[in-house]
Amino acid sequence: MRAVEGDSKSEAELAILIGAVLRVVEMEIEKFFDRIDGKNPPKKKLICATCSEPVAFNVARFCWLNKIRFGENIYCRECQQAV
Ligand SMILES: [Zn+2]
Numbered sequence: 001m002r003a004v005e006g007d008s009k010s011e012a013e014l015a016i017l018i019g020a021v022l023r024v025v026e027m028e029i030e031k032f033f034d035r036i037d038g039k040n041p042p043k044k045k046l047i048c049a050t051c052s053e054p055v056a057f058n059v060a061r062f063c064w065l066n067k068i069r070f071g072e073n074i075y076c077r078e079c080q081q082a083v
Contacts, residue, residue, distance in 0.1 A: 049073035050082065 046055040055063075055076050063070040063080070075083055 046074055048076040048079050050075055050079040 046057060046060040047053065048055050053076050055074050059077055059080075060074045063074045070080070070083055
């Protein structure tokens with residue numbers, strides 16, 4: 001009897017342990033993807049609203065500083081002249 005009780009207990013413990021391990025693995029996977037996603041926001045893709053060409057940061061900043069003219073959009077140097 002004792003041995004059976006012991007076995008069922010360890011089985012339950014094992015299930016809890018597996019559950020805990022799976023949760024940790026899940027968290028690590030989430031953290032991993034967070035890190036990948038987290039890398040993108042600072043290097044937000046700066047793309048021209050008109051021609052979809054990549055825009056240099058200082059060019060994008062120029063647009064942000066001239067929001068009255070460009071609104072929320074970013075334009076490359078060429079397209080800025082057409083706005
Ligand atoms: Zn453009």
